[in-house]
Amino acid sequence: MSKVLVFGHQNPDTDAIGAAIAFANLQQALEVEAEAVALGTPSEETQFALDHFGLKAPRVIERVKPETDAVMLVDHNEFQQSVADIAEVNILAVVDHHRIANFETANPLFYRAEPVGCTSTIIYKMYQEYDVEIPEAIAGIMLSAIISDTLLFKSPTCTPEDVKAAKKLAAIAKTDLESYGLEMLKAGTNLGDKSAMELLDLDAKSFPMADKTVRIAQVNTVDLADVFNRQSELEAAMVAENAAKGYDLFLLIATDILDSNSELLAIGAPIDVVETAFATSLTNNRAFLPGVVSRKKQVVPQLTVAFEG
Known part of the structure; x- marks a missing residue:
């Protein structure tokens, strides 16, 4: 199998990028040649999280066909939110927490969707199920994704599973959840210098x-x-x-x-x-x-x- 590209939706938020990084790392632990990529540059909030945990932003792509015919999707499934040539490649897996719409494949695939507040919560559970250790920096970006998607647990999308996962990830990442969470969310509210x-x-x-x-x-x-x-x-x-x-x-x-x-x-x-x-x-x-x-x-x-x- 050629290299598998893992990515979230267009105009990626912290979960789209964080979940791609975390899921690609899990696939690598399972001996799949996977690379996290992105369908856009990180927002200021996401870049704050990446910098805080010493992670490099995934490279940005516009199409996948020139590189591979195999992809895995995180934090989305609808084709209009995905890469331009998504219909031309084989989707091996989807991990998502959104509605399922405008989605079909020619081949069977791994599909996991749960009604939780964040895709990274599902991926955290998968690390536990596969008995794969979560590196500190990966835990940090997954924690950041949960904080972002649940607005530090204030969103109605937040579930007890999100809170439990965030607390476990904060411990692995050696991070104070509340103070870091507020600092990260505020980093994403600097709007004055944007068109x-x-x-x-x-x-x-x-x-x-x-x-x-x-x-x-x-x-x-x-x-x-x-x-x-x-x-x-x-x-x-x-x-x-x-x-x-x-x-x-x-x-x-x-x-x-x-x-x-x-x-x-x-x-x-x-x-x-x-x-x-x-x-x-x-x-x-x-x-x-x-x-x-x-x-x-x-x-x-x-x-x-x-x-x-």
Whole structure:
């Protein structure tokens, strides 16, 4: 078998990169020639975590076919969120915690999906099941992924399994979970030096809903005003992206990581579906979403139901 490339989704967050690193390391321990790669450069939050634990960021790729015909996916399964030529290669394995959609393979594969807050939680369990020791730095990046995906356990996606795994990984990584977690999350809220397009690309995914394509970006902040003081600039960039990429609707979810609330900015159509999904009315294209912090659990399912209704 040729080398296996392991990667998370486009516009990778800390779990997409951390899970790829951890799963590739597990595969290597199981005598598979695997390499973690990425479908984008690390965010500031992710780079903070990599630097803290002395890890090198995976190299960024755009296609896999020139290098290999075998891949493993982590933290995603939907083809529109994956590498450009994903349909041309053999998917050997998927480890994920998202919905399963727009996914099919020609050959049997290993598939593990669990309703937990973070893919790295599942991978932690796999290390235990295979009786493979977790290196300190790998434990650190897995811990960082859990902190990121669960917003330090504040997200409704967080489960007792995530908390248990994080505590075990913190001990292996010799890291104070609470103080490190807050420091890491704050490292990802430096938005002032980024263009509107960079903000929209930090953590964005596309979802087919009914006959529409919905683009949902999310940014974390400690002050929602830092985001919405730039509303005109953001709206212009969202309009341009809709036109260039064929999105019908573009949503930006700005999440206050300290207060655990979000504010929504919506550009495109149908706007009435957005209002139905969140039982709100948009004013100036915006709506406040109290208690909403999770795109996976509090945004995508509600929109999906509204589109189907």
